[in-house]
Amino acid sequence: MEYVLETNSLTKKYNKFFALNNLEIHVPKGAIYGLIGKNGAGKTTLIRVLCGLQTPTSGVYSIYGVSNRERKITETRKRIGAIIEKPSICLGMTAEENLIEQYKVIGYPNYEHIRELLKLVRLDDTGRKLAKNFSLGMKQRLGLAIALAGNPDILILDEPINGLDPEGIIEIRELILKLNKEKGITFLISSHYLDELSKIATCYGFINEHRIVKEISSKELEQNFKVRTQISVDNLEECVKYLEENNIQYKVISDEKIDIFEKVNVTELVISLSKRGCNVKDFAEKGESLENYYLNLIGGANNE
Numbered sequence: 001m002e003y004v005l006e007t008n009s010l011t012k013k014y015n016k017f018f019a020l021n022n023l024e025i026h027v028p029k030g031a032i033y034g035l036i037g038k039n040g041a042g043k044t045t046l047i048r049v050l051c052g053l054q055t056p057t058s059g060v061y062s063i064y065g066v067s068n069r070e071r072k073i074t075e076t077r078k079r080i081g082a083i084i085e086k087p088s089i090c091l092g093m094t095a096e097e098n099l100i101e102q103y104k105v106i107g108y109p110n111y112e113h114i115r116e117l118l119k120l121v122r123l124d125d126t127g128r129k130l131a132k133n134f135s136l137g138m139k140q141r142l143g144l145a146i147a148l149a150g151n152p153d154i155l156i157l158d159e160p161i162n163g164l165d166p167e168g169i170i171e172i173r174e175l176i177l178k179l180n181k182e183k184g185i186t187f188l189i190s191s192h193y194l195d196e197l198s199k200i201a202t203c204y205g206f207i208n209e210h211r212i213v214k215e216i217s218s219k220e221l222e223q224n225f226k227v228r229t230q231i232s233v234d235n236l237e238e239c240v241k242y243l244e245e246n247n248i249q250y251k252v253i254s255d256e257k258i259d260i261f262e263k264v265n266v267t268e269l270v271i272s273l274s275k276r277g278c279n280v281k282d283f284a285e286k287g288e289s290l291e292n293y294y295l296n297l298i299g300g301a302n303n304e
């Protein structure tokens with residue numbers, strides 16, 4: 001597999017404190033890579049190091065196979081666009097002026113793509129409106145346009161939907177999917193919104209205590225998700241007895257709900273329980289969520 005971003009024992013220390021500790025990440029070409037971890041795990045530090053805003057204490061990283069120890073890393077890094085923490089926009093300027101400014105920074109001589117870029121992020125009708133009067137969603141989309149100005153192959157987004165309303169979240173989601181599909185842009189996205197991330201990510205890296213504890217593709221993850229059947233009953237005691245007698249794995253959720261962790265024949269179960277004076281009021285098959293997977297994983301890593 002071709003990795004466009006890769007690290008090897010990447011470490012960043014502040015005095016004796018490890019912000020990144022021998023971190024290994026592998027971002028496949030064309031992926032939407034979800035970086036997941038609790039506050040302070042090291043996500044922003046990793047992103048800042050990859051973007052050249054901080055230097056690692058030890059270890060290496062490479063972008064499109066070019067290591068940070070090579071001279072041409074500066075040139076290669078131009079293939080990355082990023083929004084770190086919050087978009088770097090000038091609030092006293094219009095969307096177009098912001099992009100002109102960005103083009104000047106990266107040294108693009110003509111501004112012919114600006115209209116196209118504004119259209120892409122749906123800000124082409126904002127005219128003379130200053131960025132300070134934009135909604136949070138519009139600011140975020142302007143930030144994306146600025147990050148896209150250099151025509152990057154990789155976009156790194158640190159918490160891209162923080163503070164956005166549902167509509168804003170959908171807009172960013174659709175934009176990411178469009179850019180990934182139509183322009184082949186690889187994404188590295190850190191987010192605490194796991195449900196949202198699971199709608200777009202093709203793979204995940206779980207970061208805990210300053211290192212990646214697990215990398216997994218969304219396909220593998222789906223296969224990992226344990227299917228469970230949740231039933232609601234009116235006689236919990238009898239139901240538990242039945243499950244115990246039949247060696248069926250279960251977990252009591254409330255005084256009427258039980259999760260069963262095995263494929264069961266629901267009709268058979270309902271009839272058997274009914275004969276014992278226990279009625280099944282409701283049942284549902286449930287898949288494990290990304291959130292559950294994360295909590296189990298990080299809980300496990302903490303217990304090591």
Ligand code: ATP
Nearest residue numbers: 014017018019037038039040041042043044045046
């Ligand atoms: P969040 O989800 O809250 O943004 P994060 O995973 O992005 O968290 P980082 O911002 O990368 O975490 O921080 C990792 C650790 O490094 C934190 O404990 C933080 O306090 C520490 N840290 C970051 N920058 C510095 C610095 N300049 N000096 C000292 N410690 C720092």
